[in-house]
Amino acid sequence: MTKTTAKRPTRPRALAVLALAGTATAVWAGASGTGVPAAQAAPAAARTDTTCPRPPGLQTTCGTIRVPLDRAAPASGETTVRYMLVRHRGTAPTVGTVALNDGGPGNATIVGLAQRPQLLLGVFGKILDTHDMLLMDPRGTGGSDAQHCEDLSIDAIPATRSGLLDAVRGCGRELGRRSRHYTSAATADDLDAVRAHLGIGRLDLLGESYGSYLMTVYAQRHPGHVRSIVLSSAYPLEFDMWARPNAQATRRAIKVLCERSSGRCAGERVLADLGTLAGRLRARPVPYEGAGAERVLDDTALAAITYDAAGDRELMGRLPGIVRASLKGDYGPLTEVAASRAQPALSDRLPQRRVGRRSGQADEQFYGLTTWASVICNDYPTLWDRRAPVSARTRQYERGRERLAPGALAPFTARAWTNGIYDRGNFCLRWPDRNGPVQPTDRPLPDVPVLVLSGELDANTPTAEGRAAARQYPRARVIEIPNTGHVAEFDEQANPCVMELQSEFFRTGRATGTGCLAEIPPIPVD
Known part of the structure; x- marks a missing residue:
């Protein structure tokens, strides 16, 4: 919920990563993700991106595909989706593909990585030892045909509640019916189009904050393409506004x-x-x-x-x-x-x-408030x-x-x-x-291993919401990370333990190494 951050843009994360990778090799029963030949992929115009970020020690490939702006009405036009494929650094074949969204809604994942490429290994290095990753700028942000509202700029967010509501209204008026194309469902379908374009069978999903919402929507819409799921700082599709x-x-x-x-x-x-x-x-x-x-x-x-x-x-x-x-x-x-x-x-x-x-557009290359407002107002519950x-x-x-x-x-x-x-x-x-779209909350979810990680001190996406998110799935486990807040993997004190848990889970479908949780120190009080 950007909660940068994060479900809201008060703590935007420095890195937004969406990861996908090549054909997976099964490590636990039923886990294999056989690749889909490119010839069978959904048709999409594509091109190579020569400005691809180069995190130290990693091989990357970037590109764009063209997808329908409205899949229910293909004649309405197309939009661009930018992706980045990051190859694992291990010598053995890749175990699988982790698709990561680090929140928002509105984080431009590849733009965030280009700003601080060293964070990819610094935060997710344990996963990259065994898995490839794919990053995607969600539609309407960064390299995916970024949209900008005159009334809602990240450099000029109103400082009063009433002013914010007026700015959201102005953005909605400026977008008109186009706002209906910027939803979690549309972004999830874009991710699946990238998956098909790259010839990937099934994904390991990693959603942080709003990413937990988006990946749940993806799992509802494309259950056959999901191998396992980690939801970090999660909240459910239905939550208390x-x-x-x-x-x-x-x-x-x-x-x-x-x-x-x-x-x-x-x-x-x-x-x-x-x-x-x-x-x-x-x-x-x-x-x-x-x-x-x-x-x-x-x-x-x-x-x-x-x-x-x-x-x-x-x-x-x-x-x-x-x-x-x-x-x-x-x-x-x-x-x-x-x-x-x-x-x-x-x-x-x-x-x-x-x-x-x-103008705000330079900063909005990373955080797209147009997508932020559209997703919230199209998808979230209302009072x-x-x-x-x-x-x-x-x-x-x-x-x-x-x-x-x-x-x-x-x-x-x-x-x-x-x-x-x-x-x-x-x-x-x-x-x-x-009369805009409404995100369904009652579609079945795949019976795959799910791990929910919640920060003990997180008020943005508290453990209670993490447990509610877990209950959406047939089999999910919740682990509370002590002495940490929102998106625990970005806490330097908690990161080694959290990433060990995530890495083990993506490799085996289990998270047994919880002993390290006791080593995360309390926050000192001045």
């Missing part, structure tokens, strides 16, 4: 942090202090400057910062001290964190001084009738929020919590298309 499990996970994460802090903080005290601070900021917001613009730090912005801090090894340990300082009148540490965010901590207060808009006018949607949403159980989103109010998280709550309330 009020983000109640996320609030519960935030409370739990703070308690766990303090339990392991050697007495440097007490979880219940930190939560009570957050509630007190939220009340003060709601009554008297604090102005600050971020990215050259005047912004406001209120209780909604505090909720956004707390949500993002959960499991963040660089920030979470500072949170108790930042809250204590703020309650003593020193807002400097808190506004410093707010100003340092890649995207604004959303607030509810207007007006804010507008600054000159940059209102999709076909209703905005006025009726607003009434339905407000009534639903008023009926939430008291304390469900503590230590914040329902308004602050739902407004602080980009892609939950009313994100698509003003989306203009009332």
